[in-house]
Amino acid sequence: MDDEPLVRWYWIGDHLGYLGGLLADHAVIALVPVLIGLLLALPLGLACARFPRLYQPLAAVFNIVYALPSLAVFVVLIPYTGLATRATVMIPLTFYALAVLLPTTVDGLRAVPEPVRQAATAMGYGPWHRLAAVELPASVPYLVAGVRVAAVSSISLASVGALVGRGGLGYLFIDGFQRTFPTPIVAGIVLIAVLALATDVVLVTARRLLAPWAVREKAVTR
Template sequence: MTDEPLVRWGWIGSHLAYLRDLTLDHAVIALVPVLIALVIAVPLGLLCTRFPRLYQPVALVFNVVYALPGVAVFVVLIPYTGLATRTTVMIPLTCYALAVLVPATVDGLRAVPEALRQSATAMGYGPWRRLAAVELPAAVSYVVAGLRVAAVSSISLAAVGALIGRGGLGYLFIDGFQRTFPTPIVAGIVLVAALALVTDLALVLALRLLAPWAAHERRATRRQRGATQ
């Protein structure tokens, strides 16, 4: 064991297809819940914005859910969703993503200047058209920021699903630990980090395409901060 190298490149070269399949499985398990959470968070955030008293109870529920250990939630779900199924892993990940995305959506909608809403109304925009054409585009930078946090967190947490037989790249950690073989562990760490990095960069690019003005606002803010220092 003392002579075991940190990485056996021959093992990696002979397991490229296996590593690819685990990475794709991990991406599905981790990112589909974030997309589901986004679809739920936008209308829920809109409701919380329209009815402010609703926001605190909703935020409390998701904060409590976010504090629950993932393994404990998996164990509770197993009798209903089955062992070693994607559903057992993806339900908690969806709830965790909601705990991030709902506040991000509410903050984004609340940050829309009232003058902008009034201008849209004066131009003849109805409530739904104003929401689609003015409010959501103005809030997109907040939502994407929440997506970045939720996606990276989900990619990290998805590996825990390997403890119940469905965790994508998490298999590599268990395999390496059980065999006292560090190569799969190192490969798993690198692939999880690479998947998180690629996902984050994709979301940054999406923000630039959807809201190019957001980058200009950030640069202007940095220049103002630099001028005051």
């Protein structure tokens, strides 16, 4: 390790295709769970906004879920989903995403001003039409804020999956550590940061397009 430089550039040049493959695998493992989490959070959040009594216990459960160490959850799933499969990593990541997205969905729906709701009803919107045309668009800034946090955390957490054999770019950490060779580790950290940044840019752009009126989005407390 003494004369080993932090980065050997030729290694990166020789392994571009390999790194690209890991990057693609990582993106799928980390981001598909966020998408599924969002699809689950919308109906659940709607139910919680309508029936506040449902929200307290669900929020408490997801608070605990969010605190569960990822490695432990991956390990507990192995007997059911198998070692080194995508499902072992993606199922827990879906729940982590849901734990972030459910509160933001509920906050977003609750933040729709009552006069706006009443105006929509007065203009003849039924409950479903009002939901699709008024309430969901109005909560887009909240949803995007939640998805940004969920996506970034998911991208960073997915690398832990390497310890159970499927972590996309996380494999570079194991590889570099076992060979006392820092180049793959540095490449992995940089690529994960780049993936997180790129995802964030896409989401911010999406918010600009979907909700151009939202100057500033709401902060998410996680």
